[in-house]
Amino acid sequence: MRLSLASLVLCVFGITTGEFVIAGILPDVASDLDVSIPAAGLLVTAYAIGMIIGGPTLTALTTRFPRRPLMVTLLVVAVVGNIASALAPAYEALFAARILTALVTSTFFANAIVTAVSTAPEGKQASTVSKLVFGMNMAMILGAPLGTFIGAQYGWRATFAAVAAVCALGVLLVIRLVPAVANAGGSAMAEMRVFRSRDVQLAIAITAIANAGVLMVFTYFSPLLTDVSGFTSGSVAGWLLVYGVGATVGNLIGGRLSDRALMPSQIGLLTLLTAALVVMWLVSTNVVLIAVMVFVLGALGFSVIPGMQSRVLSTAAAAPTLAMAVNASAYQLAAAFAGWLGGRVIDGSGLRSVYLVAAAVTVAGIALSGVAWYRDRLATDVDDSKVAVA
Structure with missing residues (x-):
């Protein structure tokens, strides 16, 4: 079981590195294919749209396929998509290759989670999910920087070739x-x-909703650190690494807490996340304190993800794979909304206000979590009453 889980973690690492790594090689792609930076940036948008639309659609169409052959097929498509990206002769071909790869990402992740959880010991579902999400953490911490380094040394096409090799190993x-x-x-x-x-x-x-706040801060992470806190632009990559390390720690701790008490821990962690965002607003000009809070934000932002995934699995037992794919699309929608709302906030109130608005959005996530917890307790009380009557 451990080798199986480790294999799936590697696959998640490979397939999500292919998603994140474009940020580090974007200028090289734009220069080589003779397009503007904004046009090259649409490659990120294309990937997100592919996940939002393609994930639920492809998952719904493959609900009767055996999981292992399906995951192998999805990984093969990812290999082909990344090879096509590496060989793309023009921008349009790279755009199409990115969409092809994005179409299988959510469906693979959903099937990987359901497969891993179905073989996990009872009561270890959330921590098992956190280990798969660890593959995503490693893609942020190790995969994206390593892919950027490969691109700098051997060209951006070598980056996509390396991602294809990892997926082929998967x-x-x-x-x-x-x-x-x-x-x-x-x-x-x-x-x-x-x-x-x-x-x-x-x-x-x-x-x-609950993830939109922290995603808003992450979207504008670089200008918040340089223009508000006074860090140099060259140090941003290092602080992204600190954020990623915090995300890894928080993800693993959050999985264990969710195994013990799913909804109470989710509400508690979201409350701490809200407080952290307010603290970041208060100390945003203090480089020492904001440096500490970058780690804290990464930890709290990712601590809630295993519990949210487990919540979807427990409520959608009749169709867990499709629900997980839709949930992944919901996360991508949160990212898109966060970018849009953050831009409006910056235009209207300035960069620093992003922290406060992000905290307010997270409060909305706490409210929804409270409603879900209340419904759980109400259902439990009804079941207990029926048992008592019987």
């Missing part, structure tokens, strides 16, 4: 080490019925 490991797990999904229309559940709707809404 194909071999999944075939060899990941157990066959049945996919009990029905037709696409039958799977869609799970979204009639108010609890499922709440779980996905919490992902979309």
Whole structure:
């Protein structure tokens, strides 16, 4: 089971490195393909749109496929997409290759989570999810910087070739080490019925809203540190690393806390996240304190993710894979909304105000989590009453 989980973590690392690494090689891509930086930036938007639309659609269409062959196929598509990116003769070809790769990302991640959780010991679901998310953390901390280094040394095409090689290794490991797990999904229309559940709707809404605040700060991380806190632009990469280390620590701790008490820990962690955002607003011009808070923000921002994923899995037991894919799309929508809202805040009130607005958005996530917890307690009381009557 440990080797299986390690294999899936490597696959998540490879496939999400392909998502994040474009930021570090964007100027080289723009220069080589003779397009502007904003045009090259649309490659990031294309990937996000591919995940938002393609993830739920592809997952719904593959609900009856056995999970291991499906994951192998998805990884093969990722290999092909990254090779096509490396060989792209023009901007349009690279744009299409990025969309192709994005289409399989959410579906693979959803199937990987369901496979890992289904083989995990009872009561260890959230911590198992946190270990898969660790692969995403490592993509931020190690994968993106390493891919940027490869691009600087050997050209941006070598970066995509390296990502393809990692995904190809993942194909071999999944075939060899990941157990066959049945996919009990029905037709696409039958799977869609799970979204009639108010609890499922709440779980996905919490992902979309509760993460938007911290994503807003992360989107404008560089100007907040340089223009408000006074750090040099050359130090931003180092602070991104600090943020990523904090995210890794918080993710693993959050998974353990969620195993013990899912909704209480989620509400508590979101409350701490809100407080951290307010503190960052207060100390934003103090370089020592803001440096500490960068680590704290990464830790708290990622500590809530395992619990949110587990909440979706527990409420959508009839169609967990599709629900996880939609949940991933909700996270991408949160990122898109965060970028838009942060821009409006900066235009209206200045950069520093991003921290306060992000805190207010996180409070909305706390409120939704409170409603979900209340519904859980109400359902438990009803069940206890029925048992007592019987």
